[in-house]
Amino acid sequence: FSAILSNDTHLGNDDAIKYNNVLTNLGNGYDKWCGHFVVPTKGLYVFSCTVMATNANTITLGIIKNGQSVLPVSSANTPWESSTRVVVLAMDKGDRVWVRRLAHDRNIQGHYNSFSGYLISTET
Numbered sequence: 001f002s003a004i005l006s007n008d009t010h011l012g013n014d015d016a017i018k019y020n021n022v023l024t025n026l027g028n029g030y031d032k033w034c035g036h037f038v039v040p041t042k043g044l045y046v047f048s049c050t051v052m053a054t055n056a057n058t059i060t061l062g063i064i065k066n067g068q069s070v071l072p073v074s075s076a077n078t079p080w081e082s083s084t085r086v087v088v089l090a091m092d093k094g095d096r097v098w099v100r101r102l103a104h105d106r107n108i109q110g111h112y113n114s115f116s117g118y119l120i121s122t123e124t
Contacts, residue, residue, distance in 0.1 A: 001026070003022045004019055004113060005020065007020075015101050017100065019032060019114065036097070037096065039095045042093045044120050047097055049063050051075045051082060051113055052081070053075040053105050059107070060074040061073050062102045063098075063099055064099065064100055069102065070089065
């Protein structure tokens with residue numbers, strides 16, 4: 001799956017980001033209404049998140065697996081700078097992965113923010 005935001009977004013404490021412009025969603029594992037990806041097949045997955053805050057603000061997001069923060073990603077504190085993190089995770093069928101706000105600013109810059117994931121192996 002691969003999804004981006006279509007609008008600038010204001011986030012509350014620990015809000016899951018609902019990437020509403022879904023570019024690819026084979027198997028329909030990604031739910032744009034809650035922002036969660038539900039693993040359809042046990043295996044090894046790659047997940048990535050790109051973040052850009054508005055103006056010269058810093059925001060820290062986290063890639064979350066089943067409620068636990070796995071990897072933070074923070075935007076730079078200069079205008080028009082983004083950051084990306086990539087992680088490989090062993091997942092069981094039914095596990096959930098999403099991105100949520102962890103700290104700092106609350107505003108992110110629309111279509112410069114993305115969340116993607118894909119299966120690389122069913123061998124774990």
